[in-house]
Amino acid sequence: MIKEVPHQWEPGLRFAGGLAVAKDGKVMLWAMSRLVVNNDNGETWTRHRIETNWDRGS
């Protein structure tokens, strides 16, 4: 195991989180509104906050 984040999942509940990988190899793990990003094959993780890093778009 290379990373664990807080969660409230238990059998029978939907897991409210996810994992995504960008073309350049960045990995994003999200659970319970906590978002961490990795760019070195799982060695180090940086926390990001969507609440402070978004724009309104169109």
Place this chain on the structure above:
Amino acid sequence: MTDLSGLFRSRDAGVTWRKMSADVERGVPARKQIISHKRQFAIDPQEPRLLYWGVCGMIWASHDGGVTWQAVFGVPPKVGDDKTPQLGHALACAADGTVYALDHESTLRVSRDHGATWTELTKPPRAKNSADTPAFPFLLADGTLCVACRPSRGLAISKDGGNTWEMNCRRASFSPHVPRRRAADCLRLIRPANCIAASTAAQVSR
């Protein structure tokens, strides 16, 4: 995806985000109805600019990567209808672009023209729906259509595109094609030799 309302896109694996749901918010005055989970969002695997979002009892489609959205099924909740958010449509998009949508009453619909028209299919058996574990459709690599019928046991399986169904309650029957959700909620390939997995316990392994 977050306490922030709406749909957001990141092009840098989550570092920065852009809101992509302005059209939907303009079209749904009952804003509290705009809630969803990841099974209510689908991307065409061959044409990734085609996006589908099943939210507030409607189905929305975007043909430009989420920049603009059009309501392709359903009508918006009435103004003030914010007390009981609806279970939205759970979506799945097949390799050929066919879109399947399962509503909160377990009615399954299909669109073969990128959301322009929808046809009702045979209702999958025992697909009870709940807010905690909503049923959802998905497709196997060979095109077999399945509906996970949680909290019912087993899978509803259709080999003819949703016209007829059978139940399969054997736990390991689909293990070669479908990862066991408790063991690995999602698997992603980073490079050919590296596989990374996130479990339902929010642990990442490689």
